[in-house]
Amino acid sequence: MTPYSPAAPTPSVERIDAIDVLRGIALFGVMAINLVMEFRVSIFEQFLGPKTLASPIDQTIETILTQAIELKAFALFSLLFGAGLAIQFDRLAASKRRTVLLLRRLAVLLMFGIIHLCLIWNGDILAEYALAGFIVLPLLFGPRWLLAFAAVTSLGLYLAMQAFPPAGLFPSRTMIWRDAMDANRIYATGGFLDVLAFRLREIPLIASLHAFVFLRTIGLFLLGILAWRSGIVQNTRALFVIGLPALALGAGLLYRGIEPLGATLLALGYGAAILGIAHFDRGKKLLGWAAPLGRMAFTNYIAESLIFGWIFYGYGLGLFGRLGVAEALAIGIAVYAAQALFSVWWLRRYRYGPLEWLWRSLMYGARQPMAAVEAGKER
Template sequence: MELKAFALFSLLFGAGLAIQFDRLANSERRTFLLLRRLAVLLVFGVIHLCLIWNGDILTEYALAGFIVLPFLFGPRWLLTLAALASLALYLAMQAFPPAGLFPGRTAIWRDVMDANRIYATGGFLDVLAFRLREIPLIASLHAFVFLRTIGLFLVGALAWRSGILQNARGLLVIALPAICLGAALLYFGIEPLGNILLALGYGAAILFIASFGRGKRLLGWAAPLGRMAFTNYVAQSLIFGWIFYGYGLGLFGRLGITQALAIGIAVYVGQVLFSAWWLRHYRYGPIEWLWRTLMYGALQPMLLSRVEGVQ
């Protein structure tokens, strides 16, 4: 599941960036607004990375966004070429990892032992110091997948620009072959490409189902969760930080798979319910509202009117 979820998130972020780029087409401030949007995301990411959880993805997404944004001014063939080049280089890195990119086994094992001790028993300042010390190790992992992130951003943008996201038949044509081929590649151990194809297939299949009235009702429970993805992402870091770190319940490294899965599902269900309740009263999630306000440099409307609430 994990690498497909990362890939799907990258595809969605790229599509979202392209949607905003196109919707701001008549604005003279388009480039400035989108650059500021990414800059604000970068600030959020660095804060999240340093103070809450060093597994942060926001920082990488902001940096990748700065690289992808100029390509949105170009034609679709340029997006296609850049996406293929990025993903090809990423796949080449999987086959031939650059020397010295990752620390040795001894350093990794030492970090794991320290993490099990400090994260489970340390106070906030102890956890903070260790989290900052771990950043170089985490950075090497980000460097290893950075080209994939850029490539999938571009694929997501291309999916929006080509109109495939609004084409049910086209989505089905993508979903079935991508899932079948991706599963076959995983079966033969070709994971990097298999994961990407499966993510594409899953995403296309979900959109295909949601393109019908019955499918939209079936999946409608997830819409509020997705509209508040930024808020829910940060909230999960705060919740799980309290559950697992020493300044909270200190359960880091002490749970089995079943217990951890049960906690994860419980938090997820709670966020589904909370997101639905919140969006019955407000236009955006709290962090989405702050991000939008900082992007435009003006307070954005937050409360829903009665008419909007009824609709």
């Protein structure tokens, strides 16, 4: 690209398949946690103390989700978002509009996040990512040592906040209990407007949960940027050198009950290991099914909110609070499998997922080629 060439999205042929694979796998983890912990029951149920589950299978699945996936899948998405931001930044280096385009990219994401948060599901993560992106963006102009310092500082402050929670930041137990009781009634039986009103009322409470992990999100964005800038993402040997010790240390810390640091290290280990495996030919064959899901992660994420909202809320099937963990997860696996098949079908015909296309078109201020034949002619 010359300084006078119009900026444009990365062609499909230039995408890094391993990153798409990791994003597709991380999508499953995010889906499973959102479904079991937030769509099935109130997100605040987990803060009301131990509960008796219906069956040993439910107890086993919830333990696996809590220990092996919860927070780790979200951390993977944060790492990937940071790496993606760095890739966009570097590939737009020849464009005089680089900063404007990236600011517009984040502004559009924030708009999508607010719509998702208010009208579809208040467990949204897009708005948080956009706000964290605005903070991280200026640091992309800095050297790697500055990125590393900012990452360590952000993650250190996050860990300190977990050890010494700021007074008044987290809602009281009474507020949590009252909200969970209202959720059991309104989400299960309310019409669309009832659910909408309650969803909006819950936002301040849920914002306090985001406040506890916001510094971690920033720190993981920066680690993702560093992984790309230092070439680790493309270096199979480095991925395993980092990934295997991170897996072992993270698992050990979790076993000792040191959750925040252990979860972060385990997520780093997951990411490095999956990327490393996906670089091999056999790994591509083994994990390649996840790449289409990863390429359409934005569309699939929003689609899951729409589908699960209809399944669990009163304006649909009204299954909120009525399903066990295993039953809910079985539904999620079926939806995820259907999305995997749909993503393959769609990407054979189109260059981007529907929302990915809209995001890029709004970012660049021009309609992007959508059909696969259009993309082929462009190249």
